[in-house]
Amino acid sequence: MPIRISGLTSGLDTESIVGALVSAYSFKKEKYEKAQTKLSWKQDAWKDLNSKVYSFYTSVSNLRYSSSYVTKKASVSNSNKAKVSAGGEAINGTQTLKVNSLAKTAYITGGKLASNISSDSTLAALGIKTGTDEKATIQVKTNSGGTTKIDIESSMTVNQFISKLNEAGVQANYDSKNHRIFVSGKQSGEAGEFSLQADNALGLDALSKLGLLTDSELNSIGTTSTEGADLIKKQYGAGVATASGFAEWIKYAKTYKDIINSDTATDEEKEQAENNLNLEPAARDVAKYLDDKGVDWSTLTDEQITAYGKEIYDKGEINSDSLAATRSGLVVSINAVRDAYVKLEKANAMPNETAAEQTARAAAIAEAQAEVDTALEDPTSAKWAEYIQNTFGSKNSDTDESYSKFWSQSDNLALADSVMYRIDLAQKIESGAMDLTKVNTGTKVDGTDAEIVLNGVTYTSSTNSITVNGLTVEALGETAEDEVLSVTVSNDTDALYDKIKDFLSQYNSLMNEMQKLYNADSAKDYEPLTDDEKNEMSESEIEKWEQKIKDSLLRRDTSLSSIISTMTMSMMKTYEINGKTWSLSGTLGIHTLGSLNAEKNEGYAYHIDGDSEDSKTSGKQDKLREALADDPDAVIDFLKQLTSGLYNDLDAKMKSTSVKSVYTVYNDKEMASEYSNYSKLIKTWADRVTDMEDAYYKKFAQMESALAKLQNNSSSITSMLGG
Numbered sequence: 001m002p003i004r005i006s007g008l009t010s011g012l013d014t015e016s017i018v019g020a021l022v023s024a025y026s027f028k029k030e031k032y033e034k035a036q037t038k039l040s041w042k043q044d045a046w047k048d049l050n051s052k053v054y055s056f057y058t059s060v061s062n063l064r065y066s067s068s069y070v071t072k073k074a075s076v077s078n079s080n081k082a083k084v085s086a087g088g089e090a091i092n093g094t095q096t097l098k099v100n101s102l103a104k105t106a107y108i109t110g111g112k113l114a115s116n117i118s119s120d121s122t123l124a125a126l127g128i129k130t131g132t133d134e135k136a137t138i139q140v141k142t143n144s145g146g147t148t149k150i151d152i153e154s155s156m157t158v159n160q161f162i163s164k165l166n167e168a169g170v171q172a173n174y175d176s177k178n179h180r181i182f183v184s185g186k187q188s189g190e191a192g193e194f195s196l197q198a199d200n201a202l203g204l205d206a207l208s209k210l211g212l213l214t215d216s217e218l219n220s221i222g223t224t225s226t227e228g229a230d231l232i233k234k235q236y237g238a239g240v241a242t243a244s245g246f247a248e249w250i251k252y253a254k255t256y257k258d259i260i261n262s263d264t265a266t267d268e269e270k271e272q273a274e275n276n277l278n279l280e281p282a283a284r285d286v287a288k289y290l291d292d293k294g295v296d297w298s299t300l301t302d303e304q305i306t307a308y309g310k311e312i313y314d315k316g317e318i319n320s321d322s323l324a325a326t327r328s329g330l331v332v333s334i335n336a337v338r339d340a341y342v343k344l345e346k347a348n349a350m351p352n353e354t355a356a357e358q359t360a361r362a363a364a365i366a367e368a369q370a371e372v373d374t375a376l377e378d379p380t381s382a383k384w385a386e387y388i389q390n391t392f393g394s395k396n397s398d399t400d401e402s403y404s405k406f407w408s409q410s411d412n413l414a415l416a417d418s419v420m421y422r423i424d425l426a427q428k429i430e431s432g433a434m435d436l437t438k439v440n441t442g443t444k445v446d447g448t449d450a451e452i453v454l455n456g457v458t459y460t461s462s463t464n465s466i467t468v469n470g471l472t473v474e475a476l477g478e479t480a481e482d483e484v485l486s487v488t489v490s491n492d493t494d495a496l497y498d499k500i501k502d503f504l505s506q507y508n509s510l511m512n513e514m515q516k517l518y519n520a521d522s523a524k525d526y527e528p529l530t531d532d533e534k535n536e537m538s539e540s541e542i543e544k545w546e547q548k549i550k551d552s553l554l555r556r557d558t559s560l561s562s563i564i565s566t567m568t569m570s571m572m573k574t575y576e577i578n579g580k581t582w583s584l585s586g587t588l589g590i591h592t593l594g595s596l597n598a599e600k601n602e603g604y605a606y607h608i609d610g611d612s613e614d615s616k617t618s619g620k621q622d623k624l625r626e627a628l629a630d631d632p633d634a635v636i637d638f639l640k641q642l643t644s645g646l647y648n649d650l651d652a653k654m655k656s657t658s659v660k661s662v663y664t665v666y667n668d669k670e671m672a673s674e675y676s677n678y679s680k681l682i683k684t685w686a687d688r689v690t691d692m693e694d695a696y697y698k699k700f701a702q703m704e705s706a707l708a709k710l711q712n713n714s715s716s717i718t719s720m721l722g723g
Contacts, residue, residue: 014700025692029685030530036678037528039671042553046666049517049554053563053665056510057650063503063643069636071495074471077486082452083474086489090470097485098453099475103464105188106447108196110181111211111440119174123161124154126209129202136202139392139418140168142185142194143447146394146406149199152206161210170194181211185447189462193447195220197392199418204425214444220391246286247309253277253287254305257297286312331416333381334388338415340375341407344368348404388419450475454487493628500624500639501608504590508605511567515601518560523552559666566653568604570646575638582638589623 062068070088081099117125130136136152148168152161158174158181165172165183172183185192196212197220198204207213259265259273278284289312290297295304347364351357376382392415393406449460452473459466464475471489479485526549534542554560574583585591589609592598593616598605607614610622627635656662659670 014697017696017700025685025689029682029689032678032681032685034528034530036675036682038549038553039675039678041528041550043668043671043675045517045550045553046668046671049514049560050664050666050668052510052513053650054654054663056506057647057654057663059503059506060643060647060650064640064647066636066640069496069499069639071492071499072470072489073492073495074487074489076488078479078483079476081475081477081479081483081485082487083476084487085472085474087467087470087472090489092489092491095455095471095487095489096453097473097479097487098483099477099479099485100451100453100458101448101478102475103189103450103462104445104448106185106193107445108181108183108212108214108442110183110442113179113181113211113440115179117158117179118176119157119159119162121158122154123152123156123158123206123210128152128154128206128209130154131202134200134202136206137199138203138207139197139199140165140170140194141197141392141394142169142192143394144169144187144191144397146409147392152203181442183212187462188447189449190447191462198421198425200421201425208439208441211440212442213439214442216444216446218441246312247305249283249286250290250300250305250308253283253290254297254300256283257287261297330384330419331412333378333384334412334416336375336378336381337372337385338407338410338412340368340371341404344372344404345408384419388415391422392418491632493625493632496628496632496635497625501611503639503643504606504608507567507571508602511564511604512602514560514564515604517554518556518564519601520552520555521548522555523549526552563653563665564604566649567646570649571606571642573642573645575641575645577634577638577641582634584642587623587638588627588635589621 067088072086072088072090074084074086076082076084082097130153137149139147139149141147150164150168162172162174170183171186174181185194196207197217198207256273256277260270277287290308347368350361350364352361376385389403393403396402396405449462450464450466451458451460452466452475454468459468466473529545571584574581590606592604592606595603607617608624609617609620612618653665654663659667661668
């Protein structure tokens, strides 16, 4: 817009004059602006109402099906032991329930540390020392995240150590007030179970000084002592020796000793028996052991054989030579098993998209699995593999019971060192060379699943909530061994009553709002304000003025009248159920109050006779509850037909046409086109105002120029005349 400087010579208020001259054009522009603003408000009003109509429409859609009305309730004979709820698919009747155990989260309460230890204290302050050649190593083993090794250094702070634990798949924190480290599983039940184990002597010392060497770990070390001894006392090619294994060799030896000592056996038979006995070194050695004790083979009982088997086993020695030999054999076994699992993991990772890739992968997996099976056919390798998996390993996942990932990700020599350290530690404890009973131990609670027995079948869960065939049991306490709870499931008529009431409440809310909009007071003399008009009013006055217009936008609207009529007519329909005519008012005592008895704009709202929460109808006969108690299926059948009819009628109103979009009950397309037309008209008249203003300002500028020139000429003549 050009800069306009006028009235300098004439002294006229040019802007006011030009404004008056173009006022007719400005009035036209403002008229269309106000109409567009009003239309915009109307669009917003319809969008808000339409969203409510659509929400009701989707709710009604669900009520067309039986599943929406299937409501069940459940009760249990002892609510202190269990809380039970029933879904629609739960079976009516009485069921039996026992709560065997509750779900627990794995948890370690660390031993109390010195009062001067803070989260910023270094581990050296706890007396933990690590050297440059040997690290203090522990491992965190979780059921869900595998096994993670942690190297502990004396320069590490307590907070840094806590962070390492958290990274390893558990939840840990240091309570500086109580001076204890707390560690828990990330989820309840067996899935969240974990353990903290030492990998070497320094790691054991660190766990102890951190207060994290738990009673469970000490028991595990004790178990390692027995299992390790079983493995190391492998003798004579007889597999893994046990006390019962030696007893079997004694029985074997007795067969031949009875022949050798027999008075009736021939010399040839005795010689053959001696040869057979010498063929088996284990049998020969146990026979010599008993002979040295002067045992009478002929009177040897099974009880004595068992006792002597344990005696021989207990006398087995584990010395440095046997440990060295054991480690050598252990490494061989680990190598064989791990190499086979590495090959299996590589086969599983092969491409699997095309048919050729699938064939090649399947062949590779089969070949690798065969190598795994072959490696585990060796009794020693199989026994070591089982021990290592139980002590250090983690399954692939909750659904994959294999340990293939654990084996393929392990280091052979480090795994052998960990096994030998643990066995050596167990032997030291067993022999009394090391006493861990007086160290600062922590207390471990194992993560366990909840277990219930429902109708004779056992179910488990990582949480205390277990759902079976629509019945949800929340275990609260364990039942006694001879205690059986009764669970009763039945139809919930109260819930069905409330569902019907909720449906009517939604209908009433929508219908009352539409009635209010349709019967709104007229705002005939009110139009949207211009900026100049707003400048002359306060904020509250502007708000009231505009609200008056907005409240009346859908007054006597034909589209609104149509949707109101559709819904009211649908709700008044009758349907035949089991040969009888059903209706809301006649059969179920659900009716409107009419315009004379109802509150303003609530004449079409439905009320339930006998509803204790409705002051208008609470004193009347409750036909709905009677019908639900007498024949709930018939009530449901009627409601399905009623809501299906209402849904179909609404659906017909919400179909797309040339003037409205789908799922709308007003002419949104038509309004959008009208809004666009207003924009064009406003621009047209704005351009006309600008053009007329420019023309008038140009004429006034010419006048000013002529006046200025005349003034200059007049001044010159006056000057010449000597004025």
